Amino acid sequence: MFLRDIDIEYIQPCIVVPNRIRFKARLTDDITEVMPYLNSVIKNAVYNHDGKLLTFTKEQRLLTLYPMELTVAKALSSTDAYELTDWVKKLINDTYANKDKIKPMYERRAKPTPLEIYGWLPKQSGCRLCGEPTCLAFAAKLILGEKQLKDCPPIWEPGKEDLLEPLQGIMEALGF
Ligand code: SF4
Structure with a gap:
């Protein structure tokens, strides 16, 4: 085994x-x-x-x-x-x-959708601290590399580790 x-x-x-x-x-x-x-x-x-x-x-x-x-x-x-x-x-x-x-793949084959990323955001739409009108808009820019996790202050607040850690993993996997 x-x-x-x-x-x-x-x-x-x-x-x-x-x-x-x-x-x-x-x-x-x-x-x-x-x-x-x-x-x-x-x-x-x-x-x-x-x-x-x-x-x-x-x-x-x-x-x-x-x-x-x-x-x-x-x-x-x-x-x-x-x-x-x-x-x-x-x-x-x-x-x-x-x-x-199986043919091994060394490249990234999938990219999460904005909606999937949205599921991991604090969803304080309207706070706009990231400079975007909604969390979904922020998610779309995050995938494109036009925004970074540090641009969303609420996700760094204590108690949000369950959201932050998976998102950091995704961003790392995406090569950011
Ligand atoms: S700063 Fe974060 S919580 Fe606030 S709107 Fe932007 S993505 Fe959503």
Whole structure:
């Protein structure tokens, strides 16, 4: 077996989205070599080969894989967390087992839509501290690299880590 296990290190309640959780898990083995194959297999993946970071959504959850780490935001429950880690482990091992039949992709293949980014913003539309009329307009410019996360002051406020951390992962995967 390529990846022996994924061990959950902590589970925390999601501060921003009620009744959701976030968690972090450690991979027992380095998955760097399989990441370009996962990028090929996971259709909505955003992959940064140099940064060794691959992020994707599964339903409303946001999963980010690093060579030896998995972080998940907006998971449903502790049970969901354990089921997700099993699912990710199987995905990685299946991908590794079939890698001779998969064309690895070293390029970023997907870009999140403004609406997906919007889901991670504080949504204080009307505050306009970013200089945009709405959070959605800000999200569109963020993807294009015309705005940066630092331009949205509310997301840096204490208690917004559940939004900020996934967004930082996405922006990193996008190469910003
Ligand atoms: S500063 Fe942030 S919260 Fe305020 S409108 Fe812009 S994106 Fe939305």
